[in-house]
Amino acid sequence: MGACVIPNQCEISVRDGVNQESNEFPKRAPDQATAVGDRPARSPDTVSKSASYPDATTGRVGMRMSQWIQRSLVLATAVGTSAVLGATVALFTPASVNLIPDQPLQNLSVLDLWRKGVHYPITRPVNILVMGVDEPLDEGVGDPMDGRSDTMLLVRLDPESHTISVLSIPRDTQVDIPLQGVTKVNHANAMGGARMAADVVSANLNNIEIDRYVRVNTEAFRQLVDLVGGVEVFVPYDMQYTDLTQGLEIDLQQGQQVLNGDQAEQFVRFRNDGYGDIGRVQRQQQLIRALRDRLTSPSFLPRVPQAVDLLQSYIDTNLTVEEMLALVDFGLDLTSEDFRMVMLPGRFSSPDEFIASYWLMDINGRDQVLADYFDVRASGLANRFDRQTVQDLRIAVQNASGEPQIATQVVNYLYDQGFDHVYVVQDWPLPQSQTQIIVQRGDYSGATSLGTVLGVGKVVAASTGDLESDLTIRVGEDWLDHSPAEQLDNWR
Structure with a gap:
């Protein structure tokens, strides 16, 4: 058993009858699955059994966690775009933090937790896969978290370098999914859930270890933007486009402006600019920073309970309570310079290569990004990539x-x-x-x-x-x- 991510907290009871023996971001327990919020847990039979990614683990958050703990979830998962603005931007949100080493979380009231805060440090780097999931066109059909991932971010929180790194993985990235063959990475969640998505991402990114996942749908994103009073961005050109696949009508004018939730979704989902999915990734990153500015504003703090109520039904994660609090605490003293975003390097495929349009990874560029931002190198190829002057x-x-x-x-x-x-x-x-x-x-x-x-x-x-x-x-x-x-x- 490795060292705890959260020191002195290896025997914390998260809820009655469930004990967490280790808070080191443990490996998957294949026979357990629990979801955060009011939505039902995923059945373990609906995901790939051959995967090595941690699914739900002992000590995960119950369906009715305290509102303050859910506040931490809001702060730890408000990063992605189009469905998530991810697991890190909101980590910069200020809050009062006091160490409460001897009081189990369930013995504190919501008001006590709100007033006192809870403090846990992170002791090693943590990688979290964040996915924004498309809403199904037919409401009530299947698990709403089992759609294609419209947004995919790999987030690294590193206490050693004191940084948060976010890798945007274009949804059209070409990958090989087991038993499915060559397809786009955004299909992985729909085919096998969070576990398969993480396995596919890991296999294509030099077997990087993925410790946790967060999935959020588009409704949470729209409502969160409205709750913070909109986000201010620069729209570089007029955007008019109809997204038939999601029933989305896009109509934005050029200029600096504050976008509401619906408009923000239009901004990040616009595809008719010659850059397709890659243009969307760029706008997602632009909007991530804009949302971060809103979330760090003191005016947002009184609205946190509303954000909790809003998001709890739209989030699925296998982060424990303590882990959420640790992630929030980690971001409290970070600056914008400590927050780094990068897109998976690559190029568009040509029509004579593939019938479908893909984003083809640049292997040399991928290896350099993983080495510089995630401290991961290809096995046996420690210095394989050519670093340019x-x-x-x-x-x-x-x-x-x-x-x-x-x-x-x-x-x-x-x-x-x-x-x-x-x-x-x-x-x-x-x-x-x-x-x-x-x-x-x-x-x-x-x-x-x-x-x-x-x-x-x-x-x-x-x-x-x-x-x-x-x-x-x-x-x-x-x-x-x-x-x-x-x-x-x-x-x-």
């Missing part, structure tokens, strides 16, 4: 300064510094004061080095830049103030 990276330059020709000036400057793979992309329509260096394919150290060369800018760990780039520079107004006047004159 910053001068070898493909760098897109996007003007967001409001001044014409600035992108070309930056490209010329980088050419002078020895960068050969630099190119201009279409201007960003919303002027911004600060330059951003966007880590499109996960090379955070390369972005940091590029920032040193530029002398301005903030590294943004998200895959929201140009899809063809390794790094995207979104040039802000600070470049105008930083650049020597004689250089600007020469470039002009």
Whole structure:
């Protein structure tokens, strides 16, 4: 038995008659299945018995956990998009926290828990698979959590590096599902539930260990956005599209605006932009940060009980009570710089390769992301991937300064510094004061080095830049103030 994730709490009774002998994010108990909230538990016969992923385990949360504990669930699972805004963004939500080492959770009233808080630390890195599940078109048919995963995020909470890393896995990623063959990764949950989904993700990501899962449906996402008063995002262009598969009518206008729940769903589900599922992933990451801003606002705290009531019917997870509290506590002192997002590197398939449209993983890029963000390397291939120097990276330059020709000036400057793979992309329509260096394919150290060369800018760990780039520079107004006047004159 390994060391406890939550020290001094290896003998905690979660509910009457159920004891948790170890809180180390234990292995699956194949014959047990319990769901969080008011929905019934999944039958173990409905998932693959050959999988090695932890399904429900002894000591999981009962159907009627206390509201404060459910509050922790809200804070620990409000990250995903289109159905989840995941298991981490809301970890930044402030709360009062006191260590209560000797009081079993069930002996404290809801009010006591609300006032006092409960504190558990995480002692080792934890990987959580977060899935946003499509709603079935025919209501009342089957388990609502057994649909295809519209959103799939692998979240790592690492107390050693003091970071949260989120890997967005495009729903069209090509994988091989046992007994099904080659298909898209979003089919895995529908074919075998959370266990199969985790097995498939692990097998395709260098056998990474997945400790827990969270599944949420789209209704929770829409209502949560409404509850926090909407989310402020920049819609880069008009979006008009009808999603026949989900009965969704999309109609958004370009510009900076606050989106309600229905509009936020439209924003992240829009596909008719030439980028398909990958454009959706980028907007999901944009919305994750916007929702985080709302959840960290002091004005949100009085609404937590409403969020609890709202979400409890829409969440399925095998996190224990103590684990939820530990995850919440971990995020309390993290900053936005400690929160890193990246998309699984790859490319679109071509029609002459496959009839269906797939996102084909870039094996070298995948291995680098897993090594840098998840501390996982392919077995026997510890340093197999080729790490490029910053001068070898493909760098897109996007003007967001409001001044014409600035992108070309930056490209010329980088050419002078020895960068050969630099190119201009279409201007960003919303002027911004600060330059951003966007880590499109996960090379955070390369972005940091590029920032040193530029002398301005903030590294943004998200895959929201140009899809063809390794790094995207979104040039802000600070470049105008930083650049020597004689250089600007020469470039002009």
